[in-house]
Amino acid sequence: MFDLRYHVASLTAVFVALVIGILVGVGLSGKGFVNDAERANLNREIEDMRQQRDGAQKSLEAAGRGEVALKDFADTAYPAVVPGRLEGQKIAVLFIGPIDRAVAFAIGKTVRDAGGTVVRTRSIGVPLDPEAVQKALRRLPAFRQLAGTDRLDALGTALADELAAGSPTPLWDALDELLVQEREGSATPRVDALVVVRTAEPQRGPTKAFLSGVYTGLARSGVPAVGTEAADTAPSAFPAFALAGLSTVDSVDTAAGRLGLVLLLGGAEPGSYGVGKDATDGVLPTIPPAPSSG
Numbered sequence: 001m002f003d004l005r006y007h008v009a010s011l012t013a014v015f016v017a018l019v020i021g022i023l024v025g026v027g028l029s030g031k032g033f034v035n036d037a038e039r040a041n042l043n044r045e046i047e048d049m050r051q052q053r054d055g056a057q058k059s060l061e062a063a064g065r066g067e068v069a070l071k072d073f074a075d076t077a078y079p080a081v082v083p084g085r086l087e088g089q090k091i092a093v094l095f096i097g098p099i100d101r102a103v104a105f106a107i108g109k110t111v112r113d114a115g116g117t118v119v120r121t122r123s124i125g126v127p128l129d130p131e132a133v134q135k136a137l138r139r140l141p142a143f144r145q146l147a148g149t150d151r152l153d154a155l156g157t158a159l160a161d162e163l164a165a166g167s168p169t170p171l172w173d174a175l176d177e178l179l180v181q182e183r184e185g186s187a188t189p190r191v192d193a194l195v196v197v198r199t200a201e202p203q204r205g206p207t208k209a210f211l212s213g214v215y216t217g218l219a220r221s222g223v224p225a226v227g228t229e230a231a232d233t234a235p236s237a238f239p240a241f242a243l244a245g246l247s248t249v250d251s252v253d254t255a256a257g258r259l260g261l262v263l264l265l266g267g268a269e270p271g272s273y274g275v276g277k278d279a280t281d282g283v284l285p286t287i288p289p290a291p292s293s294g
Contacts, residue, residue, distance in 0.1 A: 071254070071255065071256065073256075074254065074255035074256035074259055075255050077259060077287075078113075078255045078258065078259050081259060081262075081263075081287060081290070082110075082113050082114050082258075082259065082262050083113065083114065083115065084114065084115050084290060085114040085115065085262050085263070085265075085266045085290070086111060086114035086115050086116030086192075086193075086262065086265060086266055087114070087115035087116070088115065088116070089114075089115070089116040089117070089192040089193060089265075089266075090116065090117055090119040090189050090190070090191045090192050091111050091116050091117065091118045091119065091191060091192065091193050091194070091195060091265065092118070092119065092120050092121070092122075092163055092164065092191040092193075092194050092195070093107055093108075093118055093120070093121040093122075093194075093195045093196075093197070094121075094122050094123075094124070094163060094194065094195070094196045094197070094214075094218070095121070095122070095123040095124070095182075095196075095197050095198075095199055096123075096124050096126060096196065096197070096198040096199065096200050096211060096214075096237075097123070097124075097125070097126060097181075097198060097199035097200025097201075098123060098181060098182070098199055098200075099121065099123045099181075099182050099199070100197065100199050100230070102230065102253065103197055103199075103228075103229070103230055103252060103253065104121065104197075106230075106252050106253050106257075106258060107195055107197075107228070107252060107261070109258075110252070110258040110261055110262055111262075111265070113258075113262075114262045114265075114266070116192075116193075116265075118185065119185050119186060119189050119191060120163075120183075120184065120185035120186055120187060120191075121182070121183070121184040121185055122163065122172075122180060122182070122183055122184075123180065123181040123182040123183070124179050124180065124181065124214075125179060125180070125181040126200045126203055126207050126211070127203055127206075127207040128152070128179075128206055128207040128210050129178060130149055130152065130206045132178050133155070133175065133178055133179075134147050134148065134149070136174060136175060136178060137155075137174075137175075140170075140174055142170065143170075143171060143174065146158060146171075149206055152206050152209045152210040152213065153209050153210065153212055153213030153216070154213060155171075155210060155213060156209075156210045156211060156212065156213025156214035156215075156216070156217060157213040157214070157216055157217035157220075158171055158213075158217070159171055159172060159175075159179075159214060159217065160213070160214050160215075160216075160217025160218045160221060161217055161221065163191075163194065163218075164190070164191055164194060164218070164221040164222070164223060165190055166187060166188050166189050166190045166191065167186075167187050167188040167189075169187045172187065191223065192223055192224075193223050193224040193225070193226070193265040193266075194218050194221060194223060194224070194225040194226070195225075195226050195227075195228060195261070195265070196214075196215065196218055196225065196226070196227050196228075196241070196246065197227070197228055197229060197237075198227075198229070198237035198240075198241075201235075202235060202237075202240070211240070212240070212243075212244060215227075215240060215241060215243075215244030215245075215246055216244045216245065218244075218246060219244050219245035219246045220245070224247070224264055224265050224266070224267055224270075225246055225247065226246065226247045226248065226249060226261060226264045226265060227241035227242075227246045227247070227248045227249075228248065228249050228250070228252040228257070228261055229250060229252065230251065230252060230253045231250065231251040231253055231254060231257070231275075231276075233250075236250075236276065236278060238250070238272065238276075238278040239278065242272055242278070247264050247270040247271055247272065247273075248271075248272045248273065248274070248278065248279075249261050249264055249272075249273045249274050249279075250273075250274030250275065250276045250278070250279060251274055251275060251276070256274070256275065256283060256284070257274060259284060260273045260274060260283070260284050260285065263284065263285050263287060263288075264285060266288070267288070268285035268286065268287070268288060269281075269285045269286055271285060273285055
């Protein structure tokens with residue numbers, strides 16, 4: 001939808017440039033520099049650009065009406081669909097990079113609206129210091145098999161497993177000072193679903209391998225795992241999330257995004273949903289029947 005706006009702006013700029021060109025051409029034609037055939041060609045080009053501009057403007061207006069309709073639908077459906085969807089469920093949230101308080105609030109409120117609880121939130125600092133991590137692991141016999149730069153993906157997967165399973169979390173405890181920027185909530189309970197948000201820039205090298213393991217571990221945790229982010233986040237983490245097998249839903253700061261998040265955490269059909277370019281499976285997953293209160 002937003003690409004159309006840029007397209008209209010580009011066409012308008014070209015249109016204006018052509019109009020200036022034709023005006024200059026007309027001026028020159030009065031001095032005998034532009035013949036009738038060239039003037040006719042310029043006029044055709046202006047007319048073609050005018051038609052393209054008008055067509056793009058109509059598409060933009062239609063997209064705007066669709067955006068309003070989606071917002072109205074989500075605003076209406078949210079209070080009717082969400083309550084009870086996550087009744088009694090425990091959710092863990094993992095931020096890659098510092099905690100975005102607005103996004104964390106949106107996730108927490110969504111989970112509460114659905115009857116669930118965010119029992120723990122963790123924030124991993126990146127980029128990783130591979131040498132410090134390896135030294136820490138080698139001091140712990142139980143984790144020496146995870147030492148080595150070629151084992152960073154396995155390390156990420158092991159951390160994801162502990163995040164989902166809860167206490168004890170010896171690996172998180174051992175690497176706390178090296179990895180964890182912020183922590184909220186208890187490490188004890190096993191969770192029923194997971195949410196991951198990347199607030200840091202895309203990473204390269206060892207840190208990229210480590211995060212790939214984290215995402216893969218979350219996706220294979222045995223519980224619903226969903227990557228999310230606010231509308232217009234750039235660059236989006238969704239390509240990396242999807243590559244690891246995570247479901248995604250964008251625009252968690254809107255009613256449509258929050259509705260999609262609840263449905264995915266509640267076990268709806270996995271996929272990539274939302275209104276952005278990475279939402280390859282539609283705006284929302286199919287809404288399953290509400291859970292029985294009995």
